[in-house]
Amino acid sequence: MEGTLKLAMETARNRLMVAVFLFAGAFMALGFRTIGLGLMQDVSLRSGPDRALSQVIAARADIVDRNGVVLATNLQTASLYADPRRVFEPEIAAARLAAVLPELSQSTVLEKLKSNRRFVWIRRKLTPRQMWRVNALGLPGFSFQMEEHRVYPQGSLAAHVVGYVDVDGRGLGGIEYYFDDRLGNPADASEPLVLSIDSRIQHALADELKKAAERFGAAGAAGIVMNINSGAVLGMVSVPDFDPNHANLASGTDRFNRATAAVYELGSTFKTFTIAAALETGTVRLTDSYDASEPIRIARYTISDNHPQNRMLTVPEIYTYSSNIGAARMALDLGRDRQRAFLAGLGLLRAAVIELPEVGRPIFPQRWGDVHTMTIAYGHGIAVSPLQLTTAIAAMVNGGTLIPATLVDQPRHIRPAGRRVISAHTSDDIRMLMRLAVTSGTGRQADVPGYRVGGKTGTAEKSGVGGYRSDALVSSFIGVFPMDAPEFVVFALLDEPKGRAETLNFAGGGWVSAPVVRNVIARIAPILGVEPKQEDESHYRQAALLIRESD
């Protein structure tokens, strides 16, 4: 009895020993596991309960104007998503969500919640109030992903330049598209992209163009302000415009950039190039004259003047009175090849180079005959974008170098290397002619006292079925100031303006666009630091003496 008890105790102790070892093993295993987890510290930074809130979809760099005014930036917003497998009672969840987010379709949400995916977007980019309401529902299976939402604080101002992004923050237009890689690169996200645009000038230009477009019932308008020495675009406007914060709601017409993507036959402003080419090549001198007493009939065209003088006209008279006949005859003397080479040299025969994806290709005759030479002399039969014209005119008056236009702020003390297209002497002549066209020619309405505005009107009939339509005009004005030492060029174009009683039913460039340029210059010259001053008329005497006042 005592012996069996002893034996049984022995068994019990042996078995207890096994239990001790089992416990020791278990404690050691958990010890290793604890240390293992403690050493995996780096994992904690990648995942955590507030992972969704701390992780933000990649930031995008701001876009600012030359003065640092923010044109595009980011706001943190919360986007609602669901893991359908963790959602209880999808019907109830969908109904309650639809109640707080009325713009959601209950059936669409329900369909998403019933799918067997692990991730469905319910609604992107909620406002803080909406986020709070959804949180207050306390629905399981729903979470928020913080996302950066692109916002454009200036709204439609410079919308065509800045462009817009899709819901995932990828650039779809304008600078946003052109610099998508740069803006979306996390390494550069803190460095804003500085544009050459000055939002004050942009605003003045847009305001005047919109007022004029409304006043004259124009289908559209475009305008550019550019520094002729640096190529910096200070303002670029296309009317109608759109709000890039809601770009998806805008029509294609609204998003169309008429300043760069559209090409127009621009009319008489091209006479500037005809005369410059003729002077530069020595084909004519300022004192030479052409017979403008009779319209020219060639092939099935008749070339006549809009402001007929019916006499011999000197070169300055051809420009200031905008004589198509005189320009056409001069172009014939210049010759087709030299004309084409000159325009090509100004970049008018290929698409403009600018930091925008929306650039239009110019249209010009493939078979360039004498008729074309004559019509192109006064800006018909060739269509270019406003940007191309502005850039080329800048080369005419800045001393003769073609400087590429840019929308990005460049170091201001360096004058970009341009390509010489005309001599400084020819450029001086063009300056005189442009000033005279305003003081005594078709551009009188562009003059701003004290700011020495020069410029050239351009009025072209739009081509329709079977020929040009006299009722549909593209009326523009290219202005330069201050003419004694030119710094800025201002272009304004109205597409299909309708004449009004106070313009004597005229809708030409001198009547509708020249006043826009005048108003814009009056508003921006003080901003640009151009001082009004008494004009030294001796500057233009050489050419002015060649102009006989019309009767």
Next chain:
Amino acid sequence: MITLARSDNSLVSRWWWTVDRWLLVTVLLLIASGILLTLAASPAVAERLGLDSFHFVKRQLVYIIAGLGVLVSVSLLSQRGVKRLAAALFLAGLAGVTLTLFYGPEIKGATRWLHLAGFSIQPSEFLKPAFIVISAWMLAEEFRSPSFPGRKISIGLFLGVAALLVMQPDFGQTFLIGVVWMGQLVMAGMPLVWLAGFSGAGLVALVSAYLLVPHVARRIDTFLDPASGDTYQIDTALNAIRAGGLIGRGPGEGSIKKVLPDAHSDFIFAVAGEEFGAMACLGILALFAVVVLRGLSRLLEEEDAFVVFAAGGLLALFGLQALINISVNLAVIPAKGMTLPFISYGGSSMLALAITMGMVLALTRRSNARLSGRRLRR
């Protein structure tokens, strides 16, 4: 340190010289770290529930003071006293658990609680140690007089207790008691073939629980394939431990604890990991290991079968509960609600554990053999 002369024969002095002081100190250290961790983990939970920040801390301090009193008082008991206490607790526990089936409020899908005079009591917590001691008593009686049907009584009691717990339902406690009771049977000389049989039965029970009880199935599925269900709590706990690294973020610096459900009770180990680091967790593990391993190894020299079965069972109960809780925190086993002994918040748990360790201390007192008049070892 209290200095007591060996010759001093007062109750306190006799207790001091006979009790397992190492075990006592280790338990006191566990309780102390429990206070520290409750301070770290519970304010976040209290604030989340809209309570006063120190709501749980204050209550836990009351429980601890009561627990210490119970621990010391119970450790003063003689072997006979332990048996009486166990019998009384067993009857009360059975009655309490039965009452919960009829009157208990349903909390998180189970009825485990009784509301008594403003206090919530979980009777199953007290039933556990009582059952282990009663079972040891029965098995030890059969040891002494083989005609006594101790094993049969023990099996019968176990089936009764297990049935009550399953009805609550509380599979975790059933499993815990089942394993410890099995250990007692094995120590009491049960042929190992039987162990295989009982394990088979346990396996069948587990599989049927998996098939019949949805929440058990869900937890096991989630453990085997984390993508299949909500692993938020366990993911959060793991992240807390990882975030702490080896030395922790520092007291009060934890942030994951603020979103970790049950941070003050079932998942307090993870909070320890976040704020005090894996080294501190290792320290807590070591305290538990010292209690269990030292307690069990001292029983290797014990001649009294009842003491071996009862103290061994109680220590195994204590150790297993700690192992299960920590394993859940470390995502080693499926999620199972079980408190970390002496550290997690909870009054019933604290008092029941005080009784458990009090009985262990009482049974392992060196004077037992002498006082009960049996022969001295060696």
